[in-house]
Amino acid sequence: MAPPGLPGGVFDSRSGKGNAMAFGFRLPWHGEARTHPSRMRAPAAKSWLPGALAALSADAGAQWSSRSYPAMSREGFMRNPVAHRATRMIAEAAASVPWLVFDGGREQERHPVLDLLQRPDPNGAGDGFFETLYGHLVLSGNAWINPVSAGGHLAGLQLLRPDRMRVIEGGDGWPAAYEHQAGGRRQRFAVSPEEGPGLLHLKLFHPLDDHLGFAPLEAALMALDLHNAAMSWNKALLDNSARPSGALVYQPKEGGNLTPEQYERLKAELEDGYQGARRAGRPMLLEGGLDWKAMGLTPRDMDFIEAKNGAARDIALALGVPPMLLGIPGDLTYANYQEANRAFCRLTVLPLVHRTAAALTAWLQQVYGAGLKIDYDADRLPGLSAERDGLWARVGAADFLTDEEKREAVGYQRVAG
Structure with a gap:
């Protein structure tokens, strides 16, 4: 598809040649378009023939x-x-997770x-x-x-x-x-x-x-x-x-060419009179021998x-x-936003925080001893509030657990006595 927003080159339907460089684009089927830019030849002089076509073209290939x-x-x-x-x-959610520091297991x-x-x-x-x-x-x-x-x-x-x-x-x-x-x-x-x-x-x-x-x-x-x-x-x-852009087809009834002055005037009228959001929908006025053909995909x-x-x-x-x-x-x-947020916290945020905590622990143990451990409080993440409420409800209903075991099950330390 032709790139939008730029006028095209000139294509001669008789000879198969064109003055594409007049508008800053090269025709992709020309041999010059496949050579290195430093070895590009200068564009030929403008040549307008009956049946000439003003078209849009650019080099193929993704950048x-x-x-x-x-x-x-x-x-x-x-x-x-x-x-x-x-x-x-990701960065804000991971940075909001509070850090916990353990020394000697406490x-x-x-x-x-x-x-x-x-x-x-x-x-x-x-x-x-x-x-x-x-x-x-x-x-x-x-x-x-x-x-x-x-x-x-x-x-x-x-x-x-x-x-x-x-x-x-x-x-x-x-x-x-x-x-x-x-x-x-x-x-x-x-x-x-x-x-x-x-x-x-x-x-x-x-x-x-x-x-x-x-x-x-x-x-x-x-x-x-x-x-x-x-x-x-x-x-x-x-x-x-x-x-989308299109083409101007020049097919005069009685043969002849556009003069350089006519070419420059046509180019200026297209750029000044029909481009821009404020000029959207303005009808195009064409002189004899000119016809507009849409060429772009919608x-x-x-x-x-x-x-x-x-x-x-x-x-x-x-x-x-x-x-x-x-x-x-x-x-x-x-199914809903809450499930998506919980998956985001569990599958993306917490693995990143866990990796960082493990790296910080091994690094700072060189200074504060092997008993140091850096952990994080995942319960403080708002996206995991539903999981936390469900865990507390299940543990609270477990009559076979003591209060100390329940505290340990939800991540709290045991209290002596």
């Missing part, structure tokens, strides 16, 4: 976005509403690690820190935490942006160091420093990379580009009288709406967010 972290962030989180909302839902109400997790950055609360951390994992598959020491003890945590990090391999192929580059400066971190914990590298599973994780959003890259292209196509359609023919919704569902699927929670029509996987 996909880069898989780098900046490109994924721009095209996904910063430009696509589905990916933006899904990423925020929950601690006050502990340096608990203070560190609640306020890892002196300039902000823990929710914002972990929201950024989970966002890094979703958009890049990797997250790096740098420990900040003060007075000989661990005083804070610092997140390092994934696109500024580089893994330096040793002679055996395993990571020997991490390098951070920002502001023209490079800083190298040892994988196993002699004193204190080194950088904590959290990563998601990647089947083809030994050192870096795979971003969930990268699996939806084609759907992401398709959804963005659909919105751009729709915008261009509105900018061009809300209709949105109905392309099943435009369903294609866009299908791309949105693929993006939500890759990120693990039920489409129902994003308001995407056509998804009947869950």
Whole structure:
């Protein structure tokens, strides 16, 4: 289909040649269109013959976005509403889960690690820190935490942006160091420093990379580009009288050519008089020998709406967010919103939090001893309130359990006596 919103080139129905470069497009069946741009020949002079056709054409072939972290962030989180909302839902829900700290098997109400997790950055609360951390994992598959020491003890945590990090391999192929580059400066971190914990590298599973994780959003890259292209196509359609482009057929009764002045005037009239949403529906005035032929497929023919919704569902699927929670029509996987929200918490949010808790535990045990364990309170998630109420009802009705056993069954510690 011809790309909307741009005037086409000129095609000679007699010779099969055209002046496509006059409008900035190359005809795909020309040999020049398949050569490298640096070797493109200059366009020939305008040649209008009887039966000439002003048509729209562009090079065939899909163009996909880069898989780098900046490109994924721009095209996904910063430009696509589905990916933006899904990423925020995951990061905000995971960051809202409260942390629990156990030492020697008992929950601690006050502990340096608990203070560190609640306020890892002196300039902000823990929710914002972990929201950024989970966002890094979703958009890049990797997250790096740098420990900040003060007075000989661990005083804070610092997140390092994934696109500024580089893994330096040793002679055996395993990571020997991490390098951070920002502001023209490079800083190298040892994988196993002699004193204190080194950088904590959290990563998601990647089947083809030994050192870096795979971003969930990268699996939806084609759907992401398709959804963005659909919105751009729709915008261009509105900018061009809300209709697909077509062709101007020049077939004078008595032979002859359009002069360069007539060609430029026709081009200017099309651009100034019939493009734009405010000019939608304006009748076109054609002089003798000119006829308008529609050549583009309509949105109905392309099943435009369903294609866009299908791309949105693929993006939500890759990120693990039920489409129902994003308001995407056509998804009947869950009976109601409550079931979809519960599945989102159980299948997407909690596994991410559990992975982070396990990594933080192993990392901070180097400082606070092997008895340290970092856990989380899943009962505080609003999406799991129905499960919590059902568990409490079942345990409360179990007459064969003692009060201490009931407390342990619902996740509370035993109380002496």
